[in-house]
Amino acid sequence: MSTTATTTVTTAPAKSFVILLREHLEAEIAVHRRLMILAELEERALVANDRVALAKINDDQSGPAAEAARLRACRERLVLGLAERLAVPAKDVRLAKLIDLLPEPNRRDLTELRTTLASLLATLQATTERNHTLIRSSLSFVQTILRAIAGSPAPIGAYDRRGGAGREKGTGGGLLDAKG
Secondary structure (H helix, E strand, O other), X not given: OOHHHHHHHHHOOHHHHHHHHHHHHHHHHHHHHHHHHHHHHHXXXXXXXXXXXXXXXXXXXXXXXXXXXXXXXXXXHHHHHHHHHOOOOHHHOOHHHHHHOOOHHHHHHHHHHHXXXXXXXXXXXXXXXXXHHHHHHHHHHHHHHHHHHHOOOOOOOOOOOOOOOOOOOOOOOOOOOOOO
């Protein structure tokens, strides 16, 4: 949205806000669908250890990610503008609450778009978390291999394999020595 569109948002009647919000949510859904496709491709490339594909996907993600951030900021301004037109106090501004205040045809359409966007964002977050887990485990594997090659011992963690906190052998970790 350009600065002229932002200016229009603050002066348009509530009906125009609804039209702008609908178009905006559709644009945001399209961008997040593109990001979802890229995240799924990234997951496949991580599993296959395809560095060339990962580099390309990383480059391809930068544009849609920046656009998604820009669209989110615009959505927040649209929601605040609509809240002002509907006389909703700023502390109570939530997109779902504003949609509930709209007449039926708009309410149904915008609820569907909001639900689609929320679902898409949840799926994208889950896929991104899986990708981060794959990256962390890959880096951990590389670190283990490098330690083995270098001959350095693995660092001692704060806890032993059973979750205990570095107890001395033979103490059993109890607070009282019941053996006498």
